[in-house]
Amino acid sequence: MSTISIKDIAAKAQVSTATVSYVINGTRNVSRKTRERVEQVIEEMNYKPNNAAQSLKRKRTNTIGVIAEDVTVFNVPEIIDGINDCADRLDMHILLTNLRLDKRIGRQFDQVDAYRKYAEDAVSELLGKQVDGMIYIGAHPRDLTGLFDTEGKPIVYTYCYTQNDVSIQYDDEQASFEAISYLTSKGHSRIAIISGAVDSMPSRLRLGGFYKAITAFELPFNPQWIKMGDWEAESGYRLAKELLETPEPPTAIVAMNDVMAVGVMRAAKELGIQIPEQLSIIGFDNREFSEYVSPSITTMDLPLHEMGYKAMEALSHILQGEKVETGEKPVCKLIERDSVAELAT
Known part of the structure; x- marks a missing residue:
């Protein structure tokens, strides 16, 4: 191409x-x-x-509808940029619709009826504008099967999924495994994890990666080192204090997002524990602030741009009548900063 x-x-x-x-x-x-x-x-x-793009121009509007659950949520802008990048290369255009779900329903994603109408209205508006297909960007990974009907128009989901449509997701389990692997390479074996919400798909997958790493590296398994948070800094703070005040505290904590990692740092500071000399911390998401706190947070970077690019690429193939093989999931990348150190012997 x-x-x-x-x-x-x-x-x-x-x-x-x-x-x-x-x-x-x-x-x-x-x-x-x-x-x-x-x-x-x-x-x-x-x-x-591009012959395929030229064919689309002759037969269709050459326009794709993009439905974002909320453009202010951290993952969405970079996914949109990936979609734009691929669309530009295909000489295609996008129409963006913002559902503003974070403002309208907060994190009550299980309350489907509370936001179904917003999604249905967005689909109806895009169908009225004769888009060739759609891409739906979730604010939180979850199953959206049955949320709306696209009336036969092809759709690709990213950062969320359905049981019947093509979806582009990153590999949460691999990311968690890699985080634990990195800590073991620094000499850590007493590793705790602070999960996100228990009913969250990323939480379940990241815990799966944690358990795999425990087995693969023959690490000690202590159920007290597994804590269930809620993605907020306050839960990271509270649960880190519980972990660090035990008779045999962990030497490293993996927080399932950078927000909770900041809470862990606050707890360590209050207890007089130095980071990373006495406690190593890894976060997730590579949020912008993670580079500017002190010490800066070692974190797992999500492949958001790649997810958007692959979603647009997949939709293009569908529009050409080709079968889409999603293949391997985009992988997260470890960003090494200052919150992890070699375990002192």
């Missing part, structure tokens, strides 16, 4: 992307002088129109 898009052609030829499209497709009259200038730039840049 060409890495040059019609936006690049338009910029160099000093015309609009629509004019470049008219020249390529011959769909409207363009002055001879403008046409020659565009054609010259196409030749100079060795632009090769």
Whole structure:
């Protein structure tokens, strides 16, 4: 696939992307002088129109509807950027709808009837605008089977899923396993974990990775080192104090998000425990603030841009009538900062 898009052609030829499209497709009259200038730039840049994209242009609106549950939630903007990145390369366009669920329902994601109408209205609006397909971006990973009907339009989900549609998810279990593996490489064996909400899919998968690592590295298993939080800093603080005040406290704590990791840091400070000299901490999500607290938080970075890109790519394949093989899940990446140290012997 060409890495040059019609936006690049338009910029160099000093015309609009629509004019470049008219020249390529011959769909409207363009002055001879403008046409020659565009054609010259196409030749100079060795632009090769994407056949699949050209086919979509002839048969469809070349527009994709993107439904975001809330654009203010940390994961959503980078996923949208990934969708835009791929759409640009395919010379496709997106229409973005923001459900604003964080403001409307908070984290009551189990209360489906509280937000079903917002989702249905968004789908109806996009169908009215003749989009070719849709991408739905969740604010929290969960099963959305039966939430709405797209009336036959193809849809791809990311950061959430249904039982019947293509979805792009990252590998939570692998990320948790890698976090524990990193701590063992630093000499830690007394490793505690503070989970998110017990009914959360990421919590279950990350706990699965934790248990696998315990077995793989033959680490001591202490049920008291497994705590169930709620994603908020206060739960990280409270549960970390419980862990650190035991007769045999852990030397490392994995918090299932960076927000709870900040709570762990607060508890350690109150107890006079130095980080990372006496306690190592790993968070999840690579939130922006994690780089600026002191010490900066070692964390697992989520492949959000890649998820958005793959979601758009998958939808493009579906629109071409191709079978989509999602293959391996995008993987998280360990970001090494200052909250983990070698265990002193």
